[in-house]
Amino acid sequence: MSTLRSRLNVDLVEHPQSRPALLIEAGVLSPPQCEQLHANPKVSLHPLLTQPEYTNLREHGPMLVAWDARGGDNLDELEALNSLARHALQPALCGWLVSTCPPEQLAQHLAQANRMMGPDGDDYLLRYHVPHVLDALSRRDVAWSQAFFAPLVVWWWRVPSPQDNRAAWRSHRGLARPQPVTLPPLHPDPALWSALLGDDLEAHLILHSLEQFTPSVFAVDCPGERLSQVAHLLSQVSVHGLTREEDRFDYVLWCLTQPAAPERLPRWPQALAAAQAGGARLAQTLMTMN
Template identity: 40%
Template sequence: MITAFAQELIDALRKSSSHRLTAIVEMARMPAPARQPFLDRHAPNAWPLLNQPRFSNLRDVGPWLVAAAPGSDLQGQYDFHRALTDATSDALCGWLISALPPSALAGHLAQATTAQAPDGHAYMLRFHTELAFPILHARRDLPGIGQLLAPIQSWWVIEPHPERKAWRHYAGYDQPQLAGIPLIQLDQACWDALAGDPLSYSLAEQLREPLAASGFAENCHGTRLGLVGKLLREARAEGLRRPGDLADYVTLLALHGPTLRGMDAWQAALTEACNDGLPLAQALKSRAFPNL
């Protein structure tokens, strides 16, 4: 049965036979033993976006652009989408539709992997992530960002959601003849926004295996980020401020939420932590599990 998102992709591709579907895959999110077999399977239709010599040590774990076989019809591109979705799980970061040939599109996107910060120095820019891309798309006034979007018709990026894998659509300019990106230049507001909340990302990664072991139904990067974000907002609304308490709140409720929320000991521990008493996990242990 075709998913609603797959149908959205197919409907967009059906409008023009000149447009092709590609995907950005973050190799670092794929188990190490699976990376080379994956690239071998998709060669020669996979290109590293960190193709500059200065990124040579990161190339194999960085983002790659992957495409269906040349000449694939609509069914072939749907089959590519389905197979890649099944094979990549957490590693799949984005879907793109463009009339620019995939190899040229990879070269175009590779030019966006470096940006100039407000301090005048150049840094690696992870433009394709669920944190960075929405921020950059909203700042098309900055040098280089409009050019990044120029040859793209449609771009879908993971949207953090606490219960399911969700994709959000962003429109490009659909001008394949305008490939090529000058150095992206970020102002202070954009730079600060790109810093995001490091705690969310570290917790989402730390929870990957525990959630898998607990049987969490949609254990992908986007759902973990959505769940962590939801619980962090709850924790701050409760009055928690210390980083350790925030992390404990998220971890404990992500793994044991239904049980803990109904316990008087949980509410008492939460009150103590909010009042700068014992750390949340210790306060809970002293009340609920004193013999452990």
């Protein structure tokens, strides 16, 4: 049993009324994967972009995936969801949540956080489920963050681990409240605003560049789905500790255009080491070593 799964197991035993759920970026899944997920009678899906202005993004954005154990307990649900997380949903997996709220209520609670007010007074979409945003929110001991995490026993998300080039996991514990709380609009201070922009701004810039010069790399037309794909790939490249803009762009472009992920190539360790050391660009090394 993996360390993460064993910790989830402990929390579910200690909180027998709690339930596990996966948080995925649905836009990363292929159409056949989406069809298979929607066709599973034991799976319940709870999109998080519930506001009317996000209607076109709803089925391509973040959503909770829960399991109906049909008379079983929360450990049976964990077993079933773990299988999905390791196989069918692995490319889209963002995190694990254990909550004392039913999944539909938890989704309603989280959806309250979709909007935040920027320094200019306008509303912005808060992608609270991506690693750098969760890192920022979990470190803030303020009333809004406490209320945001309140219905959760624990939230696990992937974080960069460049030392061993694998995804590590970080967690934040909530208050395990059985009822959701009302979230006021988030008004981030300048430091938090800068931290929250993070990869989202980068994702928009890369998406704009790709659509302008190489739009054929996308197999879908939906802007929201394209943005989800780019944002998810950026979260993956962060796991490898790549910080140069050109290397991060190369990784996204490679994953969108090549049949095999770069991590599966024999030359990946050398290409990664060169990029991390400030040497040749990632794509250059991958192609010259082909």
